[in-house]
Amino acid sequence: MNIRINKNRQAIPLTNGQLSFWYIYQLTKETANHFLPYEFDGVVRPDLVERVINALLQDNEIxxxxxxxxxxxxxxCPYEYFHLPYEDLSDLCLDAQSASLGELYLRYCAANFDLVKPPLLRACLVKLAPQKHLLMLVTPHFAMDGAALHQLDIELKTLYQKANQGLSLRTASKLALADYVAQEQAARLAQSVKAREFWAKQLESIKPTYLASSLVDISDRSRRGVFIPLKQAQLSLIGRWCGTFKLTQQMVFLALIGKVMSDVTGNQHLCLTTVQENRDIEGARDLYGAMLTSLPVPMQIAQGQSLNELFLQVKQTTLAVYQYRHVPWSIPLSIVAQQKLDKTPWWLSLFKQTSGLYHTLTKQAGLYPQALFDFAAIAAGDIEEDKKIMRDGAQHQALTINVNMLPSFYEQTNEIQQTQTTDNDACQITLRRELDFPPPPDNSEWEQSAINFYIEKHAVNGFGIRLSHQCLTPQAEQLLRDEFYALLDQVTDVGVQEVQSA
Known part of the structure; x- marks a missing residue:
């Protein structure tokens, strides 16, 4: 990998995870922002919050x-000091305060980032009461995802407590972004040819997943969804399955959600997408950045197939998929996209011929030779699908089914507790998911055909599955929730016997 210093800037190829967001940004200019509203309860010093933000910028190259x-x-780019905006809304009534917070959300959080212009972070500290502040923190998906958000949560709280105690905020040197990319590209190069062959074979028999038109609503692009709580008995059963079949929790939820989606849609050859966090590289555990790799997991669900058989199938497929995870997101997704095409358009054939030329011209980016073609194939698949929707209706929108395990589900310990001070002036910092003001609807086309299942521990509702989407009717939400509970209820009574006899 060729690293250059250009005008006091270090030039580095994108990570595998960043490539997907870069491609979407080129097409839509959307950056899929993360809005992180931190509530500060107690005495707050705005100057210390500003110091914390600057420490994060200094220590995290991304x-x-x-x-x-x-x-x-x-x-x-070189570090430049960040001046934290401060808004005092403490004198307003609740209704006026709510309206002002909505306006601040639009100003700081709703607008897409210009990825050419750093920093890839926005922040505003808002005073709501004498001892209550809200830190509006926002960063694009390109800069952070997955465990990086969890790491940010830990560091922000730890750094503020250190600042409050007069301690130094600078951390030990993190893994350089260039070093991470170099190791990731080495892993990609080692399996590049076999990876494309592997994915072509894995995905050759899958079929697009569709819902009945009565269950699809693509007229409303606002983000919405429901939370499906899990009872302790259900969590215990999932734990027994993991132990008996040597499964990860991710594998169990892939199997359960795959079974539900197959029953609802009638597709017995469906494909779910999950993610693998490429943090097995030494030093990457505390690194910020987009490091998730989207991995399609094909499933074949036969009539009469037992849950035990499905678990073993998902386990075998997932382990094989993980073997070839060091690839850009565009390789498997281009294979899926090409299966949507009745015939190859002339312009896609042209992209295939010129992809090698683009690879030569952009050699410093470290892209694989067919990168441009793969990006174009994904676009061609989307165009073909849009034509079918316009011609035949919303039921012809193929769904992407994402199943994501969030750190909150499996991280039981609160790492920040060890750094909390017992002083009367201590400030409790909480990442709020339930806001006191209604954020404006998200009408982006970022994931307009995706059904996202987030396995998490909700701050209020506990353990469960958060279903998020932009394309389902309330009837579809209720149906998916009922089918999931019905499946769990069906196996809860016989689960122990199945596990013991497996």
């Missing part, structure tokens, strides 16, 4: 990157 507009390259 927040200081500028992204090339035509080539998959990012430049690590």
């Amino acid at each position: 927040l200081r990157t500028s992204v090339n507009d035509w080539c998959a390259i990012q430049y690590v």
Whole structure:
């Protein structure tokens, strides 16, 4: 990998995870922002919060990157001091306060980032009462996802407590972004040819997943959904399955959700997408950045198939998929996209011929030779699907089914508790998911055909599955929830016997 210093900036190829967001950004200019509203209860010093934000910018290169507009390259820029905006709404009544918070959300959080212009972070500290503040923190998906958000949560709270105690905020040197990318690209190169062959074989028999038109609503693109809580007995059963069949929790939920979606849609050859966090590289555990790799997991669910058989199938497929996870998201997704095409359009054939030329011109980006073609194939699949929807109706929108395990589900310990001070002036910092003001509807086309299942521990509702989407009717939400509970209820009574006899 060729690393250059250009105008006091370090030029680095994108990570596998960043490539997907870079591609979407080129097409839509959408950055799928993470809105992180931190509530500070207690005495707050705005100058310390500003110091914390600046420490995060100094220690995390990804927040200081500028992204090339035509080539998959990012430049690590020098640190520049960040002045934290401060708004005092404490004198307003609740209704006026809510309206003002909505306006601030639009100003700081709703707008897409310009990835060319760092920092890839926005923040505003809002005073709501004498001892209550809200820190509006926002970052694009390109800069952070998965465990990185959990790491940010830990560091922000720890750093504020250190600042309050007069301690130094600078951390030990983190793994350089260039070093991470170099190791990731080495892993990609080692399996590049076999990976494409593997994915072509894995995905050759899958079929698009569709819902009945009565269950689809694509006229409303606002993000919505429901939470499906899990009882302790159900969690215990899932734990027994994991122990008996040597499964991860992710595998269990893939099997259960795959079974539900197959029953609802009638598709016995469906494909679910999950993610693998590429943090097995030494030093990557505390690194910020987009490091999730989307991995399609094909499933064949036969009539009369037992849950035990499905578990073993999902386990075998998932382990095989993980063997070839060090690939850009676009390789397996382009294979899926090409299966949607009745015939190859002329312009896609042209992209296939010129992809190698683009690879040569952008050699510093470290892209694989067919990258441009794969991006074009994904676009062609989307165009073909849009034509079918316009011609034949919403029931012809193929669904992407994402199943994501969030750290809150399996991380039982609160790492920040060890750093909390017992002083009377201590400030309790909480990442709020339930807001006191209604954020404006999200009408983006970021995931317009995706059904997202987030396995998490909700701050209020406990353990469960959060279903998020932009394309389902309330009837479809209720149906999916009922089918999931029916499946669990069906196996709860016989679960112990099945596990013991397996």
